[in-house]
Amino acid sequence: MASEKTPNLGLNQIDRTSPKTTYFDLEKYLDQNWRAVDNFAGDVNDGVDAIKKRLDTTERKEVTLEPGVQIVHAEKAAPFSLTGLSGRTLVNLLGRDWGASKTLSRFGRFQSTLNIDVTKSIVGGGSLKITSELANAIADGFGNTATTIKAGKKYIALGNLYNESATNMSIVIQGTSFSSPLVTSKNKWEFTYVAFSPSADVNNTQAMARLNVTAVGQIGYADALRLYEISDAEYTALAGMTLEQVATKYHYVDSVTPVRNPYAIRYGENMLPSIYGWSAKQGAPTITDEKSVSVTVDNKIVHTVSPLVPGQNYTVSVQSGGATGRITVTDEPETKILAEAVGTGLLTATFTASQAVNIRLLGTSSTVVTMSKPMLNIGLIAKSFKPREDAMLALQTDLYADPVTGANADTVYERDSQYFKLKKWRSLVLDGTLSWAIGDTSSIGLKQVKVVGLVSGAVAASGWATKFDGKIIPQGTTGSTTDTNAVTGAGDLYISVATADSGWGDSFTPTADEIKAYFMGWKMYDTSTSTDGSSMYNRTDGLNKAWARRTNGVDKNGGYADGSLTVPTTLAAKFTPYQLVYQLATPTVESIVSEGQLAFVEGDNQVEVGTGIVLRESNKPIPYAEGITNRWAMNRNGVNPLEQKPSKIFNVFGNGKSEAFNWGIVTSPDGNWHGNVYIDQLYSYVPNKAYSVTYLMLDRSPIVPFTGSCATNEKSLLLDLVDSVQQNTKRVSVLENKKAEKDNPSWITPTLLNGVTAETSSVDIQPQYLKMSDNLIKMHGSIKVPTSNATVTFFKLPEGYRPKILTVLTCAASDAVSSDKTAVIAISPDGRVEVVGRGGYGWIRLDAAQFIAEV
CATH class of the missing domain: 2.60.40 (Immunoglobulin-like)
Structure with missing residues (x-):
């Protein structure tokens, strides 16, 4: 029997195979068919309307990229358009005692023995090891930087504790009853905090790490302790935040730190690097090319993947060249196998992530097997292999705001495909190059010094300063209170300097050059009363003057060195100059150095938002070790260290192009590598190339959200494309003009000052x-x-x-x-x-x- 329905529209048709069925039914062959045609026309019209809407109407999705790592779903592959990025400033009232530059001389103790343990750390530089001296007692470790907390103000003290053998550990606010919840778990880092509001002022207080112990010799470790003043709104919001959210929002910073060099990275659909970039070899695997490696049971290769989104499903896959091929996924630090696969052909393993995992390619026997095209993607299904290709937006700038309220924040905006900052704050280094002079008044135990006109255009009383040892120097009465600053509406800066720091006795008045020497890291002393730099200079006859630097650059505990009988004019070794941040009465606009374009792939994207990225810093590779000429390295102490201590290496460039390399963290520090991070195995090294490195700084800064949007239909994508082409053409034209100006520079006549x-x-x-x-x-x-x-x-x-x-x-x-x-x-x-x-x-x-x- 012939079909009674047409194949496309499903219209009824007459069955003519038999005289009995050859008749005309009006309902069936006319009415039903017309209804079918009408329904089809309606469907076509709806489809056309949908297409018309996609082509004629712009549709965008608002996206907020929060600090840390997250999964973002995109309907279309589309670029991210930034609409909001604002500054934030954290002021750590404990200075930088607990940071990456920690030294034992910066800590005090009570009923304990202290050491710096370099094998355990949260922010780098090791951690404070606290060992109890008494049984059934407390054992404390604390930084030497004390502060004052004010009645009615809100504060939060935070840190990381590692309880090895004590009954428990906690963070205690000295001189108060405030303390964090007890940490009772053993042999792992635990984050903890306490938020509080004192009813009375408390002077010379600090956050301490405390052990409660039952025996002599019980041990605990502490790192990254910090103390922040927060707003009433933030104090109230803590009740609805998880520990992870609190740790992220109030993570550790040294002294006064803004949002520094913010970035957003969308990791590639394949989150694994080329084989050359894997973390470590175990045994002697043979790398064939960037996609392939030959392994056995003893010769394997491993890569640590971090960060990942906790609780998210991921799938790893690899092509195995033989039946002995094996892939494993373990947690980090390694305690168990999360997933594995063995055999020939495409091997896949799916796992639920913690913050990091180790992926290992190996064999099941001594038979060599080639493993190729490793791939790690989001989700439960393995995707086809593609090389890793990240997308990143990175900005080289500092973004400040009021440290407590967050008001008057620096903001970033985009115009003509270039990024600009509405600058409301200014930062200065207060060193010996400034025109220092003695102040208007001084008191016993301090000298007031000033720089006239240094902060012209400042909002009065808006300054936050940092001392050479990291101590916070707040606004105050500089003529009578040590370690305070005053930013005036007239544009002058005043600083009060303790005589114990400067060496200037109460009867002595320093000259301008002697004040400059102090701000270059030199303490004055009297050679007739001491030869080691420890005495004060309190003479009025000008005899027996000398200067010395603090050996550790921070305090007198390490002694003094490099004594001089003439006024020093250079920066003392290990000395960190004073810093100042103040608010501008009239904001200014500055262009920002940026790199990259953040773009999403269709589907799920892993995005990381952070701070501290350094873009393409120049560096010249050296032989990995003496006598080795086929292996080249970067970031070696004393030879070619990066300007900042790195925590992660993103890329190495040769003549501006990305090159294969390997990097890692030295687990047993030997002093050879800056920040204990090495960069080596530059496989394509050529001596005449210009090399640079993009990396993440070890020193931390606040992280803030990126807000923006992305296109969700074709019309929006097309407009983004047209706008991008237009702006790129404009920027190329500007670059060509700037090059012409550089090639043909012109002389500039300055305005001469001061009667010259x-x-x-x-x-x-x-x-x-x-x-x-x-x-x-x-x-x-x-x-x-x-x-x-x-x-x-x-x-x-x-x-x-x-x-x-x-x-x-x-x-x-x-x-x-x-x-x-x-x-x-x-x-x-x-x-x-x-x-x-x-x-x-x-x-x-x-x-x-x-x-x-x-x-």
Whole structure:
């Protein structure tokens, strides 16, 4: 019998195979068929409307990328458009005692013995090991940086504790009844915190790590203790937050730290790197190429994958060349196998993640087997292999806000495919290059010092300063209270310096150069009362002056070194200068160095939001060890260390292109690697290439959300594409014009200051400066300097034309006595160009002044 329905629309048709069935039914053959046609037309119309909507109407999805690691679902493969990124500042009232630079001299104890254990750490630099000295007692360890907590204010103290053998451990606020929940678990790190509001002021307090013990010799470890003042709203919100959320929002920072170099990374659909980038070899596996490795039961290769989203399902797969091929997934640190597969062909293993796992390729016997195309993807089903390809948006900038309320935050916005910052805060290094002077008043035990005009345009009383040892220096009465600062509405900065820190006795008044020496890390002392730098200088006759630096750069506990009988003019070793952050009365706009474009793939994406990324820092590889010429390394102490201690290496570039490399963390520190992180196995090393590294800093900073949107239909995708092409064309045009300007630089005539003039009115002798294409700054012309015994600033260089460090040069000069003189010219990182120490020059030729500008 023939079909009674048409194949496409399902219309009724007459069955003519028999005379009995050949008749015409109006309902069946007309009405039902027309209804079918009408339904089909409706479906077509709905489909056309849907397509029209996708092509004619823009649809976007709002996306908030929270701090940490998360899974983001995207309907379409689409770029992320940033609409919001704001600053945040954390002020750790415990300074930097518990950070990556911790030393034993920075800690105090009660009924305990203290050591730094380098094998256990949360933020780097080891942890404080606390061993009890008494039975049935408490044993405390605490930093030397004390603070004051105020009545009615809200605070949170946080840290990580590792209880090895004590009854329990906790964080205790000295001089109060406040303490964190007890940590009773053994042999693992536990995060804990206590939020509190004191009813009365408490001076000289701190957060302590406490053990409750039953015997002598019981042990616990502590790391990353910090104490923050928080707002009332944040204090209330803690009740609804998990421990992980609290730890992320209030993680450890040193002293005063903003959002520093924020980034968002979408990890590739394949979350495994090339074989060259796997973490470690065990035995001697043979790497064939970036996709393949030959292994046995004893010769295997392992990669630690971190971070992952806890509780998320992942699938790992690999092509096995033989029946003895095996893949395993273990937890990190390794205690058990989470998943494994054995055999030939495509091997797959699915597991539920913790924060990190180890993936290992190996064999089941001594027979060599080739494993190729390893793949790790989100979900329960293995995807087809593709090389790893991440997408990242990284910004090189600091973003501040009010430390307690979060108000007046720096904000980032995008315009013409370039990122800008609405800058509401300014940070300064307070070192010996500034024009320090004695202050207006001083008291017993302190000296008030000042820099006039340094903070012009500041909001009065908005400053937060950090001392050389990391201690917070708040706003205060600088004439009577030590370790306070005052930012004035007139633009002047005042700092109170304790006599115990400076060495200036109450009867002594330091000169400007002696104040500068203090801010370069030098303590003054009297050689007639001590030879080790420990005494005070309290003379008025100017005799027996000397200076020394703190050996550890922090306090007197390590003693003093490098004594000098003349005023030092260089930065002392291991010294960290004072820092200042203050609010601007009028915000400014700055462009931001950025790299990359964050884009999602269709489906699930693993995204990490963090801070502390350093982009393409130049570095020159060296042989891994003496006598080795086929293995090259980076980040070796004393030879080619990175500028910051790294915690993770993202990429190594040769002539701007990504190259194969290996990196890892030294588990038994030997002092050879900066921050105990090594970079080696640069397989494509060529001596004449320019190498750079993108990495994550070990020092932490606050993390804030990225807010934005992504396209969810074709119309929005098309508009994004058109806009991207337009902006890229514009930026290429701008770059071409800038290159033309660099290739043909022009001389710039500065505004001369403080009575300095050109030697004559001749055009050829006017003082000018110029920037070459290689960032070399040149000067020419001749100036006349009025008679003076002080250093004279005669003009200021703009940003982009300044040296990275203080640069001191000599130039030909003449005075009333002789034309065969030299003048000392100092060029500071803040742009000041100065004649050092004296004036009265009839002329100074600037033609010898050349230096490289910071880029």
